[in-house]
Amino acid sequence: MKRRDFLSGLAGLGAAGLAGAGDLLAQARGNRSGLSRGPASLEAADRVTARSKHPERWGVQLYTVRDRMADDVRGTLEAVAGMGYGEVEFAGLFDWTPEQMRSLLDDLDLRAASSHVGMNVIRGEWASALDAAEILGQDLIVLPSLPGDARTADGLRALADELNRAGEVARKRGLHLGFHNHGFEVTPLGSDAGGDGTPASRPLDILLAHTDPAFVSFQLDLFWTVDGGADPLAYFDAHPGRFLSVHVKDRTPEGRMVDVGSGTMDFRALLTVGDAAGMRHAFVEHDRPEDSMTSIRNSIRHLRGLGGGSGSGASPR
Numbered sequence: 001m002k003r004r005d006f007l008s009g010l011a012g013l014g015a016a017g018l019a020g021a022g023d024l025l026a027q028a029r030g031n032r033s034g035l036s037r038g039p040a041s042l043e044a045a046d047r048v049t050a051r052s053k054h055p056e057r058w059g060v061q062l063y064t065v066r067d068r069m070a071d072d073v074r075g076t077l078e079a080v081a082g083m084g085y086g087e088v089e090f091a092g093l094f095d096w097t098p099e100q101m102r103s104l105l106d107d108l109d110l111r112a113a114s115s116h117v118g119m120n121v122i123r124g125e126w127a128s129a130l131d132a133a134e135i136l137g138q139d140l141i142v143l144p145s146l147p148g149d150a151r152t153a154d155g156l157r158a159l160a161d162e163l164n165r166a167g168e169v170a171r172k173r174g175l176h177l178g179f180h181n182h183g184f185e186v187t188p189l190g191s192d193a194g195g196d197g198t199p200a201s202r203p204l205d206i207l208l209a210h211t212d213p214a215f216v217s218f219q220l221d222l223f224w225t226v227d228g229g230a231d232p233l234a235y236f237d238a239h240p241g242r243f244l245s246v247h248v249k250d251r252t253p254e255g256r257m258v259d260v261g262s263g264t265m266d267f268r269a270l271l272t273v274g275d276a277a278g279m280r281h282a283f284v285e286h287d288r289p290e291d292s293m294t295s296i297r298n299s300i301r302h303l304r305g306l307g308g309g310s311g312s313g314a315s316p317r
Contacts, residue, residue, distance in 0.1 A: 055280065057085075058282060058303050059085060059086065060080060060296050061284065062080075064287075065293060067292055068292055068293060077104060077105070079293060080110065081110050084304060085284075086110065086111060087281060088105070089114040089116065089281075089283045098136050102137065112136040112138050114138055114245060117141055117142075119159075126166055129141060133175055134174075139175065144180045145182060146159070146184070152189070153189060160206070160207055163215070164215050167212070167215030167216040170215070171215055176244055178219045179216065181204050181218070182221065182224045183227045183229075184203065184228065185202065185224075189201065189202070204218075217242060219244070219245045219247065220247070223265075232270055233273075236277035237276075240278065244279065245279065246271070246282050247285045248284045249284075249285055250265050250299075251264065260298070260299035261301070261303075268306050
């Protein structure tokens with residue numbers, strides 16, 4: 001199953017996700033003052049980074065190299081491992097069985113840490129998805145976007161209930177269910193969104209408030225969080241232990257997605273959150289790279305220069 005099957009309706013989020021988005025990290029590289037608009041988040045950055053470390057292995061969301069995976073799964077994963085990545089996150093297995101994929105990953109000293117599955121899978125094929133995740137050796141299964149019936153406050157609360165139930169099943173099997181945000185989820189829904197006279201919340205805040213931390217984790221997409229007008233460090237500080245993984249993407253001041261290290265985001269600060277935020281995995285991703293293999297090579301070179309993230313032991317080339 002390909003990721004585009006899971007993301008139907010995502011195109012409609014673009015305008016909402018971009019509306020009102022400030023460049024919170026316009027002068028961030030090497031300067032934490034670019035991480036936020038005010039001193040509260042600077043204090044949050046100091047508290048988080050003072051007790052933290054980078055992830056042990058850098059990972060890549062294989063949606064980035066979907067063009068190469070479609071043509072040559074083995075050759076693509078060999079190249080990924082050769083660059084120094086130690087973990088991968090799947091967005092479909094490209095007609096390989098979980099058993100075949102696990103064997104290949106073991107040969108390459110790559111770990112399948114996570115996968116993206118759609119809400120249709122969680123609602124209808126959850127047991128099979130958990131079976132595959134166990135075979136692959138995953139920690140996480142992540143819902144990559146909101147279903148169409150969860151774009152209101154009431155819909156989000158109903159979705160939270162579904163995620164709690166599915167997450168409880170996953171935890172009994174040693175797995176974590178997570179949710180991945182885009183810009184829409186960190187943008188306020190609008191005044192009186194709940195119909196009860198209370199101020200509107202951001203969709204991500206509603207899901208955080210109504211999901212059980214024992215059963216549901218979150219995957220913060222750093223690019224989309226900033227693009228939607230929010231501060232990633234503020235989320236990490238306000239919800240310790242909830243964000244088991246992140247998507248690592250860079251952003252220009254104008255809002256263009258670029259390879260990690262080619263924009264203005266301060267990954268030294270954003271990725272040294274370690275145990276404080278609960279982060280176990282950091283996956284490089286670029287939604288629409290000009291050259292997918294060059295993009296992930298550029299990104300891991302920058303990340304390895306930050307320290308940590310030893311990968312599989314190979315040197316990037």
